[in-house]
Amino acid sequence: AYKIATLASITFKKRIKIENVYREGITKIRAEDMKAANDLGYKIKLIASARLDENNRADVRVHPMLVSKSSTLSHIDYVKNAVSLNGHPVGHITLSGPGAGEFPTASSVVGDILAIAAEIGKTDYLLPMMRCNHHKTAETINILDTENKYYLSLNAKNKLGVIGNIGKICEGNNISVSSIMQRGVSENNTADITVITELCKEKDMRRAIAQFKESEYINNVNSLIRVQI
DSSP states (O other), X not given: OHHHHHHHHHHHTSBOOGGGSEEOOSTTOOHHHHHHHHHTTEEEEEEEEEEEOTTSOEEEEXXXXXXXXXXXXXXXXXXXXXXXXXXXXXXXXXXXXXXXXHHHHHHHHHHHHHHHHHHTTTOSOSSGGGOOOOOSBOOBOOGGGOEEEEEEEEXXXXXXXXXXXXXXXXXXXXXXXXEEEEOOOOTTSEEEEEEEEOSEEHHHHHHHHHHHHHOSSEEEEEEEEEEOO
């Protein structure tokens, strides 16, 4: 969250307040979600993202996402970090390299010490990268007003009308379904159903989740993970 707030402040030339960065961790990710994502052609990654909308409002957040296996970010593993940028006219650029571990960390620390030593007595800002003249605070978007694609995992009763009920709830909340898949039937006569949506509002999806939890057809909402566009 602090990394993306810093990067967004530099990129957008406006200050991003850390309390305005939406944060969601990985504790709710299940092994079943990783397998389902893999079968669908995705990997699950913790992504920090920042973008400006058409009204120049900042959408800055950190949360897990389903990332296509064809994306460079899907292959960033272990101690590697990556930053992907979209700009005009340069297009899409991804920079990657070691971001953790004893040697990369030591290299960064020594680099900072050398930079500080070179600036002593010359400026009040010892690290050039810390010189910030961004006096305006960016207007940020509430997560409820963002648009996303979603991966949704539901555990449902094995009975007629389940798929129709899921579709009806989605339709009633302005959610278009891209794909829906049922993975067999368990011994307790329930089924896990995976749904991938088209772009929809976060607030609409949360309203749909509340209705799924009240539905007579649905036993449990297993997971809700956003899908990278």
